[in-house]
Amino acid sequence: MTVEDRIAIVTGGASGIGAGIADVLSTAGATVVLADVDEAEAERVADDLPGEAIGVEADVTEPAETAALAETVVDEYGRIDVLCANAGIFPSATLEELSVEDWDRVFDVNAKGVFLSVRACLPHMREQDYGRIVITSSITGPLVGYPGWTHYAATKAGVLGFMRTAALEVAASDITINAVLPGNIATGGLDDLGEEYLEKMRNSIPKGKLGTPEDVGHAVAYLASEDASYVTGTSIVVDGGQTLPESQLA
Ligand code: NAD
Numbered sequence: 001m002t003v004e005d006r007i008a009i010v011t012g013g014a015s016g017i018g019a020g021i022a023d024v025l026s027t028a029g030a031t032v033v034l035a036d037v038d039e040a041e042a043e044r045v046a047d048d049l050p051g052e053a054i055g056v057e058a059d060v061t062e063p064a065e066t067a068a069l070a071e072t073v074v075d076e077y078g079r080i081d082v083l084c085a086n087a088g089i090f091p092s093a094t095l096e097e098l099s100v101e102d103w104d105r106v107f108d109v110n111a112k113g114v115f116l117s118v119r120a121c122l123p124h125m126r127e128q129d130y131g132r133i134v135i136t137s138s139i140t141g142p143l144v145g146y147p148g149w150t151h152y153a154a155t156k157a158g159v160l161g162f163m164r165t166a167a168l169e170v171a172a173s174d175i176t177i178n179a180v181l182p183g184n185i186a187t188g189g190l191d192d193l194g195e196e197y198l199e200k201m202r203n204s205i206p207k208g209k210l211g212t213p214e215d216v217g218h219a220v221a222y223l224a225s226e227d228a229s230y231v232t233g234t235s236i237v238v239d240g241g242q243t244l245p246e247s248q249l250a
Helices: 016-027 039-048 063-077 100-128 150-169 188-193 195-203 213-223
Strands: 007-011 031-036 053-057 082-085 131-136 175-182 235-238
Touching: 007 016, 007 063, 007 100, 016 031, 016 039, 016 082, 016 213, 031 039, 031 063, 039 053, 053 063, 063 100, 082 100, 100 131, 100 150, 100 175, 131 150, 131 213, 150 175, 175 213, 188 195, 213 235
Parallel strands: 007 031, 007 082, 031 053, 082 131, 131 175, 175 235
Antiparallel strands: none
């Protein structure tokens, strides 16, 4: 996969799936900028990557911070080839518990954060007539429902509509916009769910185990590569078969 010498931004790169994406891209020869609200952790993860990498502070909900992120990367490296719009939060709340503030916060990070990250990087990609944008959606929302995550599901389905429409807007250039839909991936974000729930999760996955951040990273790396130039406006499901319908005859 040709991401060698490409300049890649990974939002939410300080942990979990973002760190896994960064690791796969870095191993494949890309220079990686990990952008996160947790700057110290982003720097720590960057230091452990095999290739050139830096960690920077950026809150994807803030227009000024996403714009500054893109400017910093262009100042430092001259271009932005890849944007992995991955930062996201997934607090759970039933419909009865869900406040307007909770709803807005999840939309701010998971939906507005994707828009602002793309908007900040796109002019640079237009100028160089090259770009690969990969959005981290989820199976939750687009493919399945999880009670307790209505707000989250709405953001993850919403970014797919954004992705398809944005892909059309830039289709005549060498810029592509795609998404990955992870299933249940073993990251710190799942720790709060408890061992009993995690066991239920594992049992619901045909492959019998949770995915790893690197499993998602490999799918992202394909969509982020030069080889995927004719793939746009679509998504790759990375869920160990969890959303495959089983035949009633099985
Ligand atoms: P995580 O909590 O391990 O990592 C998320 C990272 O995003 C953290 O480093 C956090 O500091 C950062 N972040 C949060 N708000 C931010 C903001 N406003 N600006 C910049 N950075 C911010 O979670 P994860 O499991 O790695 O999830 C990463 C993405 O994958 C999310 O979009 C999530 O919805 C999606 N996802 C996760 C799973 C899963 O099973 N873990 C499944 C499907 C989709």
